[in-house]
Amino acid sequence: MKTLPWPPTPSRRRPARAATEVLRSAFTESRPAILRLLAWTLLSALPALVSGKAMALAVDRGFLEHRPGQAMCWLAVFATAALIGASATRQTYPQLAHVVEPMRDRLVRRLVSGLLHRAVAARGRPDASAATAVAQLTRQVEAVRDATAGQLLIVSHFALTAVAVLGGTAMLAPAATPLIAVPLLLALTGFAATTPVTMRRQREAFAADEDLARLCAEALTALRDIVTCGARRPTEQDLLAAVAAGVRANRALAVTAAVRRLLVALGAHLPLLLVVLAAPALVRRGLTPGEVMGVLAYLTGTLEPALRLLVQGVGSSWLRLAVAAERLAAASQPPPTSVDADGPRTGVDGVDSADGADIMDGEHGVDGNRGHRPVDGSVRLRGISYSYGAAADPVFDALDLTLHDGEHLAVVGPSGVGKSTLADVLAGDVPPDRGNVVLGGAAAGPLTARELARVRVLLPQDAYVFACELQENLRWLCPRAPERDVMSAVRALGAGPLVERLGGLEATVDPAALSAGERQIIALVRAHLSPARLVILDEATRHLDAQAELHVEEAFRTRPGTVVTITHRPGPARRADRVLFLDGDRALVGTHSELLATAPGYRALVGGHGGDLDSTD
Numbered sequence: 001m002k003t004l005p006w007p008p009t010p011s012r013r014r015p016a017r018a019a020t021e022v023l024r025s026a027f028t029e030s031r032p033a034i035l036r037l038l039a040w041t042l043l044s045a046l047p048a049l050v051s052g053k054a055m056a057l058a059v060d061r062g063f064l065e066h067r068p069g070q071a072m073c074w075l076a077v078f079a080t081a082a083l084i085g086a087s088a089t090r091q092t093y094p095q096l097a098h099v100v101e102p103m104r105d106r107l108v109r110r111l112v113s114g115l116l117h118r119a120v121a122a123r124g125r126p127d128a129s130a131a132t133a134v135a136q137l138t139r140q141v142e143a144v145r146d147a148t149a150g151q152l153l154i155v156s157h158f159a160l161t162a163v164a165v166l167g168g169t170a171m172l173a174p175a176a177t178p179l180i181a182v183p184l185l186l187a188l189t190g191f192a193a194t195t196p197v198t199m200r201r202q203r204e205a206f207a208a209d210e211d212l213a214r215l216c217a218e219a220l221t222a223l224r225d226i227v228t229c230g231a232r233r234p235t236e237q238d239l240l241a242a243v244a245a246g247v248r249a250n251r252a253l254a255v256t257a258a259v260r261r262l263l264v265a266l267g268a269h270l271p272l273l274l275v276v277l278a279a280p281a282l283v284r285r286g287l288t289p290g291e292v293m294g295v296l297a298y299l300t301g302t303l304e305p306a307l308r309l310l311v312q313g314v315g316s317s318w319l320r321l322a323v324a325a326e327r328l329a330a331a332s333q334p335p336p337t338s339v340d341a342d343g344p345r346t347g348v349d350g351v352d353s354a355d356g357a358d359i360m361d362g363e364h365g366v367d368g369n370r371g372h373r374p375v376d377g378s379v380r381l382r383g384i385s386y387s388y389g390a391a392a393d394p395v396f397d398a399l400d401l402t403l404h405d406g407e408h409l410a411v412v413g414p415s416g417v418g419k420s421t422l423a424d425v426l427a428g429d430v431p432p433d434r435g436n437v438v439l440g441g442a443a444a445g446p447l448t449a450r451e452l453a454r455v456r457v458l459l460p461q462d463a464y465v466f467a468c469e470l471q472e473n474l475r476w477l478c479p480r481a482p483e484r485d486v487m488s489a490v491r492a493l494g495a496g497p498l499v500e501r502l503g504g505l506e507a508t509v510d511p512a513a514l515s516a517g518e519r520q521i522i523a524l525v526r527a528h529l530s531p532a533r534l535v536i537l538d539e540a541t542r543h544l545d546a547q548a549e550l551h552v553e554e555a556f557r558t559r560p561g562t563v564v565t566i567t568h569r570p571g572p573a574r575r576a577d578r579v580l581f582l583d584g585d586r587a588l589v590g591t592h593s594e595l596l597a598t599a600p601g602y603r604a605l606v607g608g609h610g611g612d613l614d615s616t617d
Contacts (some may be wrong), residue, residue, distance in 0.1 A: 033096075208248075376562075384398070
């Protein structure tokens, strides 16, 4: 997954600049629609240009000269201009949709890309990013879409209306132009000067919404633990505090918005008052009554509604756009990582798809010889500790384990004890809190995704199958494998009947039409075919019957390398070279017979569940 060039690093950008980036993106990537939008908007401003002049002529040459017919003609000219403007305004909305809808889609793609990058970077650590992502996808993306539409429509309409009013006034009554232009300029300047405060409060309102969503998600996820631990009251207080913070943030935002609206309202009403007070002087300087009426028409019928729409549409809308764009810009950025440009560390069946084509590139790996490389399937864990949070008890603590190349280890334990977490640590997908993981003689931490793909493959409980040709599914971890090797792996895993039923290696696979066991068989063939010397099966045979499971064990036992099987059945534990038993307090390693004799917990699992060690992990 490639890093997208947009937007720039958010830590170096201000909210207004983030909003400008969104608008610039809309302009550059939807230029034909923008040009059509501007053309229709220009035509929609025709009534603003005509209104004052038509009113002046209707009064001076019509009503004052007792010629009502001519007055009606000039009013008809204005009415015609108004109809043309209304029709043009109607045409702006389809063009607006051609701008903002593709922009919304681009924002969603960039946001999802950033979320996926962060999910990979988390490497198994639980967080509340999903709840934040819901707020961003459902509220902030829509806020950007709606606000951008408002900016493009309202700002362009107001700009053309203001130019038309000032230009029409300058032609009709030049002496009255400063009475309109100066208060309007001062009001807009004051409106802009209050932007930083309002923007800060808008940001606080967005942050309060996200905090509330995060706390709600955490509380719902941990509801059972909250009740069990008697933490209902503190949790309730935290949620109420978040609600109160949201109320305060939105109330402060409303107060600031009211002040801004009052400030800009003066820009529309003060010119009207000045023109009325200066009307006698203007008449003495040669203005006709009709021209005074025309200036008032420009103010009351054109400028005042446009300015009011600007305040309502741009005041909060621009701030929502600026702050939401800033937060989406931050969310769209992949997190900083020390891993070089090999892509994410994990993927389907433990390897990223971008790495598959390069797994077999060269003797020393795709990155050249940069130190010690994995050489076999051996594993060494030294003082491994891991917990799901800073305040949580460790899943395992100071765990030591050594596996030699070619050894078969079974991992068993009660449900929820952390067997799957241990598999992730063994695979190098989840870094331990303390301790060292050494795979094939090389430390797992510094290894890139491609290097990890060469040394290990992890099959999770639920196998993933792609909607593509069967041979592409089987070659996922070894794209250049010849067909004889593919068929050899198929026969070794007993997948021949499945391949025949599906129509051969070139048949297209429909994952929804496969059973869970059939998907596991495909994933097992994929792992068997991979060049990795360490295979970790996290209950990867749970949907197979006992005979098929035995067949799989024999296939991987004869395959070169080390096998770690996480299982809930006693058979794989009995047949493994050694067994790692996790019971939550300690980890015991030994043969099946040794653990039966020395570990009551292991003996209880084997004998107390009708042969099953546990039901799920």
